[in-house]
Amino acid sequence: MSELECLRGYIQDLEGRLYAAEARADSVAQEAELQQRRTIELSARLSAILSISAALLISRDVDAIVQLVVREAVGIFPGTSAVYLFLLDLEHDRLQLQAAAGSGDHQTGSALARIAILSPRAMLLVGPELEMAVERLGSDELDQLHNTPGWPPYSALLCPLRVESSRMGAIVLYGGVSAHLYHPRDIPFVQALADLTAVAIDEVQQRARAAILQRDLAITQSLHAEAQARLNAAQAQLLQSAKLAAVGELSASVAHEINNPLYAARNSLYLVEQDMDADHPQRAFLAIAQQELGRIARIITRMRDFYRPTRAELTATSVNILLRETLELVQTHLRHGHIHAVATLNPDLPATVAHADQLRQVFLNIILNACDAMPRGGDLRVTTQLLHARPEAPPTIGIHITDTGMGIATEHLAHIFEPFYTTKAQGTGLGLAISAHIITQHSGRISVESELGQGTTFTILLPVST
Amino acid sequence: MPSRQIYIVDDDSVAALITQRGLQTMLDGQSTVLVTSSPNAAWLACATDHVDLLIVDPNPQISATLSLLRAVRAFRPHIPLLVLTAYDTPGLRAKMRELGVVHYVAKPIDLRDLLPVVYAALAVNPPTSDPPLATISLKHPSGSP
Structure with a gap:
């Protein structure tokens, strides 16, 4: 092989390499372009x-x-x-x-x-x-x-x-x-x-959900504030009534104590007058003494009747409605106290002539006491029924308010209706005393049964026509 | 005419004395008016003796007087009862109503007003025709509790 042929072969080889290199360069350029596009x-x-x-x-x-x-x-x-x-x-x-x-x-x-x-x-x-x-x-x-x-x-x-x-x-x-x-x-x-x-x-x-919750919360807070305000007002009224009633209770007990000596004094004078001559010079003074004792008797009667409702305040009253209103009033209180309230009210209960505000105070006082007795929550049952002691006797409304609270110790049970008797640190001892007084004034009766750790039941009996 | 026997049960001895003296005087000697502060003594008299009228002041603090009234109603229903009380309350009225008491008056009543009530309880006509206005009705009124 001549040197020329060798050179040609070498050149062809170089040309082949050049083509291959050019082809790779094109491919790289295309790839680069693709990558750039990507x-x-x-x-x-x-x-x-x-x-x-x-x-x-x-x-x-x-x-x-x-x-x-x-x-x-x-x-x-x-x-x-x-x-x-x-x-x-x-x-x-x-x-x-x-x-x-x-x-x-x-x-x-x-x-x-x-x-x-x-x-x-x-x-x-x-x-x-x-x-x-x-x-x-x-x-x-x-x-x-x-x-x-x-x-x-x-x-x-x-x-x-x-x-x-x-x-x-x-x-x-x-x-x-x-x-x-x-x-x-x-x-x-x-x-x-x-x-x-x-x-x-x-x-x-x-x-959006947060906004709705915020709005609901605001409404709930507003309702709660409103309910709390109503409850506070009712409690303030209860306390005010209790204070007034305490005065009334005191007046009534004083009046009763005075009645006997007054009776004796007036009638002693009367008996003296019977034996006195019509023209006796002291007869005028006897008349004055009798008149003044009569005045005392009238004052005593007014004192005794201090907390007795007047006829104008007495109206036909539905006990069921009063109980529902009272439960509505304490609804927030019950919810916060985790107290489940159940009212079983006899729909056939007749109306009774009563002082509605005073009866409402009695129910509120007993229900709030029940709440206090259940600091960790519990059940509150309110029941009404119509009772017939004897066929000929007028019917009686029975109201039972039962809690599942801590109960009342036997030594306290006999005294809870006495004025100023309380087991609460902040209690006035007037709530139940005035409740009993109000019920008595309505010719009704109030009683309590309790067992320590089991709960307490207050029973109120009201004549249908008082 | 045989003498009527009236018993007064009152824990206030002075008030009882005045009632006794007043009635004794005003009933013109036709009645014997006796006084006791003991409900037991009164019951003994009702049970063993002749009693035409029992006048009682039922002090609510003393349950014995209420027991006396219950016993008379149950075992001597023919003996009329007159409640003459210094402790007049709607509660006491209700209690007396339940016991079947018909004649109920509150102190301090004048003796001259008490007399017609006593006659009414004894079921005899008084010397005058005045009705016994002083009695407090124990029937269910439509107004006051």
Whole structure:
């Protein structure tokens, strides 16, 4: 082989290498161009996602959020024919279309959304996979879809909208017949978009729920304050009445003690007068003494009647209504004290002529005492019944107020209706004394039965016509 | 006309004395009016002796007087009862009503007002025709408790 041939061979080899190098350079250049395009596309997607994220952060309306997401999704995923966003309607257990963009068919979107919401994460379905997935939903639906224009799409991106383990809807994107296929690298983006959307919607919904709770709380606080004010007023009235009644009780007991000597004094004078001559000079003074003793008798009568209601204050009164009103008054008190109240009221109870405010005070006093006896909660039972002691006797209203509290010790039980007798540090000892006084004034009776650790029952008997 | 026997049970001895003296005087010697502060003694008299009227002041603090009234109502129902009390309350009235007491008056009543009530309780006509206005009705009134 001549030297020339060797050179030619070497040149050919060099040319071959050059071609190969040029081919590799073209390939690298194409790859670089592709990577650059992908980088630009990636950058654009990230930028779009960040923009959406910023917009979602300031958005306060679910509708605005979903409209923004579907609008932007079309741009983030080129070749998308249609975007659908469905939210779960928990009340009717169905997917409700919230927003759509592009030119798709609602039925296709709905079928794909049903697949998406069952999926744990974002998924990409291509060609036959789509039909197989829809087939699993049910044959009827597939038959309908076959008649839908544009079915089946080339590919679809599906993703559930979830926050933690709670599903709230789905986002569906699919490409039309002429569009390019979605790529697996689109999955993280659609997942990010869905997660952002879910968090934004959840935040809006949480904020709405918080607002409702805040409003309910404000209403509850207002009602509580109102109920507390009414209860405070009733308790203040109770205390005021108890003070007045204590004075009345004292007056009545003094009056009773004076009656005997007054009776003796007046009638002694009367007997003296009977034996005295009509023209006796001292007769005038005897008359004065009798008149003045008569005055004392009238004063005593007024003292005795100090706390007795006048006829004008007596009205036909429904004991059942009074008990219901009293329980209503202490409703908040009972709820806060974890006390479960049950009223079993005889609907056939006739009205009784009574001083309604005074009876209400009696019921309030006994019920509040029952609450005090149950510091850790318990049951309060209020019962009314109509009693007939004898067929010919007038009927009597029986009222029983029972608690499951700590009970009253035997040594206290005999004294609880005495004025100023109390076992409470802050008690006046007047509540039950005045209650007993009021019931007595109504020709009724009050009694108590109690067992330590078991509870207490107050029984009030009121004649139907007092 | 045989002498009527009236028993007074009152723990206030002065008041009892005045009632006794007053009735004794005003009933014109036709009655014997006796006084005791002991409900037991009164019951003994009702059980063994002839008693035409029992006048009782039932002090609510002393249960023996109430027991006396119950015993007379149960075992000597023919003996009329007159409650003459210094402890008048609606509660006592209710209690007396339950015991079947018909004649009920409150101190300090004038003797001249008490006399017609006593006649009514004895079921005899008084010398005058005045009705016994001083009795407090123990029937269920429609107004005051």
